[in-house]
Amino acid sequence: MTALTKLFRTTTFRLSLTYLALFSAAAIVAISYIYWNTTVLLTQQLHQTIDAELKGLAEQYRAGGLNRLASTVAERSETPGNSLYLVADASERRVSGNLSAVSPELWNSVGPVEFVYSRPAPGGVEQRLAYANVFRLPGGYRLIVGRDIEDRRELARMVRSAMLWGLGVMALFGIGGGYWVSRKLLARIDAIATTTRTIMEGDLSGRLPVNGSGDELDRLAESLNLMLARIEQLMAGLREVSDNIAHDLKTPLSRLRNRVEAALREPYGEASYREALERTIEEADGLIKTFNALLSIARLEAGAAGESREVLDVSALVGDVAELYEPVAEERGLVLRAEASKPILVRGDRQLLGQAIANLIDNAIKYGDGGFASGGAGSRPEVGVHAETKGGNAEIIVTDRGPGVPLADRGRVLDRFVRLEASRSEPGSGLGLSLVAAVARLHGGSLRLEDNHPGLRVVLSLPTNGGVTGNGAADHDGHLVEIRPA
Amino acid sequence: MRVLVIEDDQETAAFLKRALKESGHVAEHAADGHTGLDLARANVYDVLIVDRMLPKCEGLAVIAALRADEIRTPALILSALGEVDDRVKGLRAGGDDYLTKPYAFSELLARIEALARRTSPEEAHTRFVVGDLVLDRLSHKVARAGEPIMLQPREFRLLEYLMKHAGQVVTRTMLLENVWDYHFDPQTNVIDVHISRLRSKIDKSFTSPLLHTVRGAGYTIRDSAH
Numbered sequence: 001m002t003a004l005t006k007l008f009r010t011t012t013f014r015l016s017l018t019y020l021a022l023f024s025a026a027a028i029v030a031i032s033y034i035y036w037n038t039t040v041l042l043t044q045q046l047h048q049t050i051d052a053e054l055k056g057l058a059e060q061y062r063a064g065g066l067n068r069l070a071s072t073v074a075e076r077s078e079t080p081g082n083s084l085y086l087v088a089d090a091s092e093r094r095v096s097g098n099l100s101a102v103s104p105e106l107w108n109s110v111g112p113v114e115f116v117y118s119r120p121a122p123g124g125v126e127q128r129l130a131y132a133n134v135f136r137l138p139g140g141y142r143l144i145v146g147r148d149i150e151d152r153r154e155l156a157r158m159v160r161s162a163m164l165w166g167l168g169v170m171a172l173f174g175i176g177g178g179y180w181v182s183r184k185l186l187a188r189i190d191a192i193a194t195t196t197r198t199i200m201e202g203d204l205s206g207r208l209p210v211n212g213s214g215d216e217l218d219r220l221a222e223s224l225n226l227m228l229a230r231i232e233q234l235m236a237g238l239r240e241v242s243d244n245i246a247h248d249l250k251t252p253l254s255r256l257r258n259r260v261e262a263a264l265r266e267p268y269g270e271a272s273y274r275e276a277l278e279r280t281i282e283e284a285d286g287l288i289k290t291f292n293a294l295l296s297i298a299r300l301e302a303g304a305a306g307e308s309r310e311v312l313d314v315s316a317l318v319g320d321v322a323e324l325y326e327p328v329a330e331e332r333g334l335v336l337r338a339e340a341s342k343p344i345l346v347r348g349d350r351q352l353l354g355q356a357i358a359n360l361i362d363n364a365i366k367y368g369d370g371g372f373a374s375g376g377a378g379s380r381p382e383v384g385v386h387a388e389t390k391g392g393n394a395e396i397i398v399t400d401r402g403p404g405v406p407l408a409d410r411g412r413v414l415d416r417f418v419r420l421e422a423s424r425s426e427p428g429s430g431l432g433l434s435l436v437a438a439v440a441r442l443h444g445g446s447l448r449l450e451d452n453h454p455g456l457r458v459v460l461s462l463p464t465n466g467g468v469t470g471n472g473a474a475d476h477d478g479h480l481v482e483i484r485p486a
Numbered sequence: 487m488r489v490l491v492i493e494d495d496q497e498t499a500a501f502l503k504r505a506l507k508e509s510g511h512v513a514e515h516a517a518d519g520h521t522g523l524d525l526a527r528a529n530v531y532d533v534l535i536v537d538r539m540l541p542k543c544e545g546l547a548v549i550a551a552l553r554a555d556e557i558r559t560p561a562l563i564l565s566a567l568g569e570v571d572d573r574v575k576g577l578r579a580g581g582d583d584y585l586t587k588p589y590a591f592s593e594l595l596a597r598i599e600a601l602a603r604r605t606s607p608e609e610a611h612t613r614f615v616v617g618d619l620v621l622d623r624l625s626h627k628v629a630r631a632g633e634p635i636m637l638q639p640r641e642f643r644l645l646e647y648l649m650k651h652a653g654q655v656v657t658r659t660m661l662l663e664n665v666w667d668y669h670f671d672p673q674t675n676v677i678d679v680h681i682s683r684l685r686s687k688i689d690k691s692f693t694s695p696l697l698h699t700v701r702g703a704g705y706t707i708r709d710s711a712h
Contacts, residue, residue: 278702281590281702284588285590288588289671289673292586292671293671308571308574320666323640324666324668324672324676324680325672325674325676327676327679327680327682327683328674328675328676328679331679351668351669351670352670354668354670355668355670355671358668358670358672358673359673362672362673362674365674366674432673
């Protein structure tokens with residue numbers, strides 16, 4: 001396909017041609033209509049004029065006979081204008097009038113007729129078109145009354161040539177313009193296609209050109225670029241996950257393998273085999289948990305999960321999950337304080353949000369007693385959990401009095417498998433917060449880590465269901481005062 | 487208990503058959519959806535164990551076909567797909583319970599035993615009795631040896647579920663799913679702590695304990711005098 005045929009096949013060019021044809025047809029119709037109307041009008045005027053002249057001349061003839069007619073004609077011929085007159089005798093000799101030579105056809109015809117006559121003009125004689133009425137008078141005389149209509153012929157010629165020129169110029173501009181616009185557009189499309197091809201070849205960092213004009217192609221390119229950024233991010237996530245799997249799943253796998261191997265080497269003994277097998281199962285269960293968590297996060301981040309959304313009250317859900325964990329906290333020597341609030345409606349997946357809240361409370365319980373408790377002697381460190389509304393968002397807030405997370409690590413702990421040194425002693429996969437972040441993201445919300453002075457304050461923020469809440473700023477402050485140390 | 491295992495993986499099927507037999511059940515096996523459907527239509531089983539991905543006829547379609555034929559044999563769906571949405575799909579197709587691979591056999595056993603129990607014309611029971619422990623579902627009252635025991639609402643539901651399945655093993659996940667309606671892994675052994683609280687209320691001041699821990703599986707409530 002040559003560049004030219006490619007150009008002719010573009011939508012823009014075809015569109016230009018279509019418009020060109022449409023406009024030309026419209027122009028032809030419009031001009032023809034005007035021309036036709038003008039002609040009709042002019043013809044009517046012509047007939048009226050001639051009729052009026054004839055009427056006058058007939059009166060003269062009736063009153064004074066041929067001589068009176070001839071003198072009137074001679075008189076009228078003197079006045080300059082387009083009127084043509086001739087009174088001639090039977091031998092075709094002019095008696096009076098301004099029409100000189102008469103062709104035989106004109107002479108022999110009766111009634112209205114169109115004919116060509118010659119008229120002296122600067123630099124010779126010119127042939128002009130005329131219209132006349134021929135009358136035979138008694139005695140072989142002829143009366144011819146007519147008007148020069150060469151101007152009308154001129155008008156028709158002018159209209160015709162104007163139409164041709166107009167159409168020609170229009171076609172030229174239409175085709176030229178179409179060609180120019182198409183070429184410009186084609187160049188941009190080609191640039192996009194080229195970029196797309198390099199992206200398909202594996203270079204995900206490529207972006208479509210945006211020229212800043214804000215037109216539809218620009219807008220398309222911009223949203224495609226956003227899509228590419230998201231894809232790149234997902235691919236990076238995928239790569240990161242496979243790296244993490246390699247690292248964090250291989251370790252327990254090799255531990256598991258070593259244990260089985262060691263058991264095989266040991267001398268026969270049911271008790272020792274049994275113990276080795278039980279520990280193997282434990283290890284396998286841990287692996288399965290990690291694997292499930294990883295898969296969940298991956299599915300959440302791909303946006304493929306959580307189709308079973310419903311409108312639910314996060315405030316009640318918080319209370320519900322807190323109730324599940326309350327005995328564990330107590331066993332750990334902590335106080336889990338869940339503060340009730342008015343219903344806050346959110347559109348979400350109950351299981352996912354429940355798991356997110358559970359992970360947050362679980363973390364707070366695990367790390368909330370890390371010897372950094374500020375409760376003072378006698379009182380037990382407190383883990384607080386409650387929901388509130390803030391700026392149109394539902395916020396689920398979990399606080400603890402543990403070591404907290406240093407500012408520098410706050411972004412990092414949301415990544416998969418990241419566990420801070422302080423937490424290594426606790427069992428866990430390092431996926432808990434990543435899962436919460438993924439759940440937040442899936443629901444169009446966010447996860448923030450803040451300082452609880454001392455301790456950690458985690459805020460899971462979710463958009464509320466169309467602002468249907470029963471909470472206000474006063475509640476928001478009230479809750480905080482209750483949790484923060486005076 | 488007569489169990490039909492519809493599972494295309496030969497090794498898994500053989501393992502399930504052997505393990506079910508060792509637990510005192512009779513197990514039959516179908517290697518694809520069509521055979522499974524034919525067997526389930528022709529014979530009477532107490533429980534069906536149905537894998538989701540089967541050759542010839544997909545697991546959910548097998549269950550749906552049986553339900554259309556008014557065959558109400560309880561079915562446990564086994565699947566490698568563990569997300570909540572998949573579970574909902576499975577239960578909507580007519581499955582009665584859903585278990586994600588990989589699973590512990592004790593979990594599977596506890597679940598199918600609970601399912602088989604469910605077929606017995608349920609559940610006009612307004613009172614559960616285990617030994618001298620009585621739970622009244624209407625008045626929400628619990629008493630042991632005539633002495634009333636005060637329980638929190640959740641503790642009541644926990645005990646109710648255990649007593650409904652008295653004599654059977656109930657796993658932690660079953661409790662989490664049926665008492666709390668959570669289908670996720672709570673990481674910490676939250677259930678154990680709830681159980682020990684309940685135990686302190688119903689067993690502590692009595693000589694014969696009713697609530698037992700089954701190692702590696704879960705819990706069971708039974709009258710140890712029998």
